Amino acid sequence: MEIYRFEDINRFYERSHNYLLSDEAHHCLLLRIIHGLIHSPERYEFPAYLALVEANGAIIAVAVRTPPYKLVISQVKDFAALQVIAEDLHNQQALLPGVSGLVEEAQAFAEIWQRLTGTTYTSGIQMRIHQLSQVQPTAKASGYLRHADVGDLDLVLEWFEAFFLEALGFVEEDLQRLVSLQLSKKIIYLWEDIVPVSIASGKISTPNGGWIGPVYTPVEYRQKGYATSCVAALSQALLDQGCKNCFLFTDIANPTSNHIYQTIGYQPVCDWHDYAFENLSC
Template identity: 25%
Template sequence: MTPPGSAGMILVVVVRAYNGVAEFWAAARGLYETDPARHTFALSALSAFLSQGGSPSLLLTVWRDDALVGAMLQIDRADPLRLSALSLDDVGAVVEAYAAADPSLVAVDGPAEVAEAFAEAWRSRVGAEPAPPRHNLLHELGRLALPAVRGAARLATLADLDLLAGWTLDYEEEDYGRRSTPERMARVLRSNLLGPELVFAVWEDEGRPVAFAGARRPVAGVSRVGPVFVPKELRGNGYGIAVAGAATSWALDEAGAARVVLFTDESSPAPNSIYRKLGYRPVERFSEIRFQRL
């Protein structure tokens, strides 16, 4: 694609696809590491694939006159195309290239302005109607302030697999309106518990598990906390802020993170209030937008 540039110049925009993570990482690493908090999802996903094998279903870079200007990935066909490293200027070129190759994109996720511009361009180009955006706030930790809550934290083990699978299914349904199969969830969590990338803190009150939170090992100095879940019947006791604080402490003290981030649903006031009390502050608004074929 060759859109006109300023002063009559022609800018050549090229979208390149990759078959393997190592090749993509070699090309895109420098771009992602310029802002590892903004690109936390992509960095943690790529780190996991590099250490454990496998590959996302789609890996793309964007080049303008032979200079790397963007990168995107999609974990699988049901997952959003992740746009955190795509600039607003290159949305049109990417939509044209992607639509020509595969018009069945299910969703996008990225900084709000970019994701919403992509969704509108995709609607015009492909005829897929975007659903109302889900707005997520990226928060970054300032100074951690741990609360005084009854109970204590421990790290989960394989013995907690059934507990975590049930809670994660409930979290997924409550937060995203969809639910994986128990078999798939157990398989994913078993891999997480055995792997090096992710740990789960479990909060216990008098020996009873009451909440959990995930925390990822740092990539480029940044660790991401989440998900955080407390069963409905146990809410109102401070367990959510306690276990989120425990996961954050693990990221800082055990994993050696220089920075810690997390995402919250902008429309959920309770979690946003909790994380502010811990010392997190919102730094950027993301939008997840799903498409429905007309």
């Protein structure tokens, strides 16, 4: 069993893409991060950790971290590979804020990291990956989908801050820079009914798929079908651009959003867990 680390994102993707694309839905977050590193490197302020583990010439695990965020791990063919990844990071004196991955993989890595470093861990948000290949007809809310532009910056910042606080309990430190970048790339959308009433980000993020999220509707505009129509229209737009599938994450503890997305045509694929190490935030 051997670990290989890469500094060149294109070489890393060349080596890992067949493994990741063998189960695109399970690996949609990893593929999205890699897509961002290739096509929007200016988003990332620090060098990424890019690693894969091979046994008998075949990849059995992939791991990516873009500081200051958590480590993201792939579906693993042999859980011994997680020990190899943990030891490699520990040897680099990496201070990990946490790990994110499929349920068994994420928990196994958290336990390994705790044994290796003495760092305690706590369970974070429990999510579910959904996949859509065809938008189902639903009742359309009043209004229409449009791109957000620079004139919407203050509104987008306000709503994204509210989303992160509500969903994750924290706000990204460089949110304004990230929002400005996303606005310039035209990947933020608003559902407008005289005034903006709902927001979603969406873009092509894998060779065959699009990514949607975050999605947010202010409290005063909820229960009116705006988020449903916003996500349905954006999903269709991505399919029209050539995506075979669209992916999104939902909070398992939020039955409303899970139901909304399933009425549009999103089907649950797998669960995805998040663990935080000690009192570090990411």
